[in-house]
Amino acid sequence: MDNEKFERIFNPRKIAVIGASSSPEKVGYSVFKNLLDSKFDKVFPVNIRRKKILGKKAYKSVLDINEKIDLVVIATPAETVVELARECSGKGVSGLVIVSSGFKEIGKKGERLCKDLLKIAHEHDMRIMGPNCLGFIRPSKNLNVSFSGQIPLKGNIAFISQSGALGTAILDWAIEHNLGFSFFASIGSMIDLGFNDLIDYLGNDSETTSIVIYMESLENARKFLSAARAFSRNKPIVVLKSGRSLEGAKAALSHTGNLAGNDEVFEAAFKRAGIVRVEEIDDLFNAAKVLSRKSKVSGNRLAIITNAGGPGVIATDSLIKLKGKLSELDRKTISELDRNLPENWSKGNPVDVLGDAEPKHYKKALELSARDKNVDCILVILTPQAMTDSVSIARSIVKIKTDKPIISAWMGGDVVKKSRKILEKGGIPVFRTPEEAVRSFMNSYKYSKNLEDLYQTPGSIPHAFKPKTEENMRIIRKLLDEKRFVLDNSESKKILANYGIPVSNHGLAKNSEQAVRIAEKIGFPVAMKIASPDILHKTEIEGVKLNVNSKKEVLENFKKIIKNTKEKFPKAKIHGVLIEEMASKKYELLIGCKKDPIFGPSIVFGMGGIAVNIFKDINVGLPPLNMALSQRLIEETKIYKLLKGFRGVKSVDIKSIQFVLYKFAYLVADFPEIKEIDINPFSVDEHGGVVLDAKIILDDKVKKPKPYSHLVISPYPKEYIKEFKMKNNKKAVFRPIRPEDEPLEAEMFKEFSKETQRFRFFGFIKDITHDLLTRYTQIDYDREIAIIAEIDDGKKKMAGVVRLISDPYSNNAEFAIVVADPYQEKGLGNGLTDYMIEIARKRGIKKIYAYFLSDNDIVRHIFEKRGFKIFKDEKAYRAELSL
Numbered sequence: 061m062d063n064e065k066f067e068r069i070f071n072p073r074k075i076a077v078i079g080a081s082s083s084p085e086k087v088g089y090s091v092f093k094n095l096l097d098s099k100f101d102k103v104f105p106v107n108i109r110r111k112k113i114l115g116k117k118a119y120k121s122v123l124d125i126n127e128k129i130d131l132v133v134i135a136t137p138a139e140t141v142v143e144l145a146r147e148c149s150g151k152g153v154s155g156l157v158i159v160s161s162g163f164k165e166i167g168k169k170g171e172r173l174c175k176d177l178l179k180i181a182h183e184h185d186m187r188i189m190g191p192n193c194l195g196f197i198r199p200s201k202n203l204n205v206s207f208s209g210q211i212p213l214k215g216n217i218a219f220i221s222q223s224g225a226l227g228t229a230i231l232d233w234a235i236e237h238n239l240g241f242s243f244f245a246s247i248g249s250m251i252d253l254g255f256n257d258l259i260d261y262l263g264n265d266s267e268t269t270s271i272v273i274y275m276e277s278l279e280n281a282r283k284f285l286s287a288a289r290a291f292s293r294n295k296p297i298v299v300l301k302s303g304r305s306l307e308g309a310k311a312a313l314s315h316t317g318n319l320a321g322n323d324e325v326f327e328a329a330f331k332r333a334g335i336v337r338v339e340e341i342d343d344l345f346n347a348a349k350v351l352s353r354k355s356k357v358s359g360n361r362l363a364i365i366t367n368a369g370g371p372g373v374i375a376t377d378s379l380i381k382l383k384g385k386l387s388e389l390d391r392k393t394i395s396e397l398d399r400n401l402p403e404n405w406s407k408g409n410p411v412d413v414l415g416d417a418e419p420k421h422y423k424k425a426l427e428l429s430a431r432d433k434n435v436d437c438i439l440v441i442l443t444p445q446a447m448t449d450s451v452s453i454a455r456s457i458v459k460i461k462t463d464k465p466i467i468s469a470w471m472g473g474d475v476v477k478k479s480r481k482i483l484e485k486g487g488i489p490v491f492r493t494p495e496e497a498v499r500s501f502m503n504s505y506k507y508s509k510n511l512e513d514l515y516q517t518p519g520s521i522p523h524a525f526k527p528k529t530e531e532n533m534r535i536i537r538k539l540l541d542e543k544r545f546v547l548d549n550s551e552s553k554k555i556l557a558n559y560g561i562p563v564s565n566h567g568l569a570k571n572s573e574q575a576v577r578i579a580e581k582i583g584f585p586v587a588m589k590i591a592s593p594d595i596l597h598k599t600e601i602e603g604v605k606l607n608v609n610s611k612k613e614v615l616e617n618f619k620k621i622i623k624n625t626k627e628k629f630p631k632a633k634i635h636g637v638l639i640e641e642m643a644s645k646k647y648e649l650l651i652g653c654k655k656d657p658i659f660g661p662s663i664v665f666g667m668g669g670i671a672v673n674i675f676k677d678i679n680v681g682l683p684p685l686n687m688a689l690s691q692r693l694i695e696e697t698k699i700y701k702l703l704k705g706f707r708g709v710k711s712v713d714i715k716s717i718q719f720v721l722y723k724f725a726y727l728v729a730d731f732p733e734i735k736e737i738d739i740n741p742f743s744v745d746e747h748g749g750v751v752l753d754a755k756i757i758l759d760d761k762v763k764k765p766k767p768y769s770h771l772v773i774s775p776y777p778k779e780y781i782k783e784f785k786m787k788n789n790k791k792a793v794f795r796p797i798r799p800e801d802e803p804l805e806a807e808m809f810k811e812f813s814k815e816t817q818r819f820r821f822f823g824f825i826k827d828i829t830h831d832l833l834t835r836y837t838q839i840d841y842d843r844e845i846a847i848i849a850e851i852d853d854g855k856k857k858m859a860g861v862v863r864l865i866s867d868p869y870s871n872n873a874e875f876a877i878v879v880a881d882p883y884q885e886k887g888l889g890n891g892l893t894d895y896m897i898e899i900a901r902k903r904g905i906k907k908i909y910a911y912f913l914s915d916n917d918i919v920r921h922i923f924e925k926r927g928f929k930i931f932k933d934e935k936a937y938r939a940e941l942s943l
Contacts, residue, residue, distance in 0.1 A: 069155035072130035079135035080105030090207035138162030149184035158190035193248030215240020263291035292334030296351035359436035364410035372410030375494035454479035458486025546593035566640035648741030859883035
């Protein structure tokens with residue numbers, strides 16, 4: 061589906077309403093009347109019993125209308141909808157809005173109806189919003205395709221809700237708060253059109269600057285995250301997710317499963333996509349108000365200007381609670397404020413300009429705070445007092461020119477109503493309380509900080525990583541064939557060791573004599589642990605003995621461990637006793653994985669040991685990970701303060717933990733058969749870490765899945781790596797670009813001549829910034845593929861890159877290529893082009909297109925040689941190749 065089809069649905073020229081009615085109590089009446097009230101000319105009522113509806117000629121069927129219909133709204137009983145959809149498909153309708161209920165929500169019968177509807181829609185390239193939805197509203201077009209009687213103000217926030225009832229409540233709330241929308245939709249059961257489709261459409265909508273979502277559930281997580289990642293950098297996405305459930309955790313079989321509930325995984329997914337998550341409806345729109353402004357919040361240091369001490373203290377308390385910082389004003393700023401404010405002002409931040417403050421005092425305090433390098437944002441608080449001229453103060457504030465964001469808390473009711481409108485019109489977000497304002501500031505900071513962390517350049521891995529994938533596959537297949545789904549400590553460690561994760565020196569003893577031999581080989585002292593796939597908490601059944609120092613102690617403890625296990629867990633399957641070296645490292649960590657029903661494998665990191673369920677100090681991430689994402693996973697735990705060194709205690713080897721997480725993410729990505737992994741403890745100090753105890757649980761429901769289909773974020777497509785022989789007989793490696801390639805890309809840019817730059821970018825790039833480079837190196841492999849030509853001239857260099865960016869549905873994809881000047885005329889341009897066309901075919905792309913300048917003869921020749929059709933466009937040429 062292309063953007064033109066979306067335009068026909070959401071900006072239709074002709075609409076039919078099936079089930080249109082003259083009875084005010086019917087939904088069909090409300091939908092049809094709203095369209096008439098919208099002054100929408102080309103709207104056709106369809107009703108089998110009526111000749112006229114509200115003065116308009118009615119039709120018995122959509123097929124009787126002698127005009128091409130873009131959009132049909134269906135408001136009839138559920139059992140009639142499938143046949144009506146079939147009629148619409150025969151009419152060539154682009155989209156349906158089904159407001160009728162009685163589908164998924166009623167069980168199997170409704171699910172069958174949904175299945176039949178989807179079959180018709182897919183066969184005829186027709187999209188469906190709903191069923192059981194409110195519809196949508198485009199305020200700028202005065203278009204109301206819903207049964208809500210109100211059209212909100214025109215604005216730049218798009219709102220998508222799963223709940224129709226909440227949608228109508230929010231419409232009321234928005235009208236009362238003078239909040240405008242670019243787009244408003246309640247999408248109901250989402251059997252077809254989902255969050256991802258609307259994000260893709262609104263991401264390209266010039267009227268929308270931020271997207272706000274009320275979410276109850278999510279079905280296609282991979283498509284949702286892909287769409288969100290594509291646009292969240294430029295258009296903030298704010299989500300209120302209801303249903304913080306622990307049901308997923310209850311069924312888990314490990315520490316990891318119990319700790320990482322479904323809500324924590326949602327949190328991790330939102331972070332990874334650059335989405336801001338809020339917990340209250342007010343915050344949903346308050347955050348969007350701040351985020352949609354041109355001035356972005358870049359730090360968490362806030363200056364507060366107030367005419368009353370109490371609200372300033374409340375704002376400060378709220379700021380500190382949310383981990384923000386009160387700006388430490390520069391001495392020069394304090395000195396200037398002293399010269400310009402009343403004698404008894406507060407002499408610091410919060411800047412209390414006192415109850416009788418005049419507009420000039422607010423204005424000066426704001427101007428000076430905005431100039432201070434220690435200030436990231438300014439909150440202006442006003443309480444209405446007898447001498448307060450709130451209107452003049454508001455007018456003075458909106459005149460101030462600064463790049464720093466300004467927010468305001470105008471406390472009170474009707475007294476400050478007029479001044480609130482002045483601020484809103486002047487582009488300054490207005491809140492009713494200091495706490496609301498501070499929460500919105502911190503949500504905006506969270507958004508900026510999250511993007512900064514997401515797109516930092518990852519460090520290179522410490523050394524080559526070559527996992528023994530085939531060996532692990534053999535072990536796992538054998539276990540699945542044996543119908544054994546829970547691995548013991550020894551088996552689990554073998555799987556981990558094959559992926560370069562350090563495990564303790566150990567051996568499995570079937571009898572006491574064998575235990576002695578293994579202990580003597582490892583060297584005393586040793587640890588002894590029961591080896592059973594059925595026992596998770598070994599210490600609770602006295603199945604663990606530490607610091608075993610002699611042959612005698614090994615013999616005694618072997619008998620005790622077996623005896624204790626049989627007494628306390630008589631049905632447990634016992635594989636023997638694991639003998640391993642004693643570790644004397646400082647800290648015990650937890651590293652784990654749990655397969656979430658929505659997001660697939662999630663990675664858990666945090667404090668380990670026997671108190672793991674008491675402290676619950678964990679962080680959750682999604683695979684794949686690079687070194688930067690691994691670092692972030694570590695940093696956002698409380699134990700990180702200890703790990704990085706505390707009160708004279710040495711820092712542990714954090715880079716080695718990062719690398720373990722990096723390898724661990726590859727393991728869970730490569731094996732969809734893994735349901736859960738529990739490494740507890742992973743013992744660590746300044747010399748590195750080691751797995752002391754591990755448990756792996758396999759998924760008995762996995763049946764030969766498509767590679768990486770269990771992940772919601774596409775991993776590095778290593779299948780596209782190949783060698784290429786250049787005309788000078790030297791070798792280049794063609795491979796997909798990685799986030800770690802940013803330095804190589806920057807070096808390649810420096811080797812572009814002005815002509816090469818002009819041919820590739822249709823202009824000249826003045827500054828090669830980190831932000832620019834991350835847009836080329838940190839990509840979503842589901843939507844974009846960039847193949848670089850890497851050569852080794854003593855050091856590795858990027859000689860050229862070819863790029864293909866597809867639409868969300870893999871129909872059309874834009875092609876671009878550039879080769880650095882020193883490596884031109886060596887066959888790389890032809891080689892990269894041919895390889896990318898081959899990849900496009902494998903990915904199911906239907907058409908490739910590219911733009912090039914009229915004097916770019918080399919690219920024209922490359923395209924013509926491969927059968928591209930060339931068209932003259934407005935400012936350049938367009939080449940197209942149908943695959």
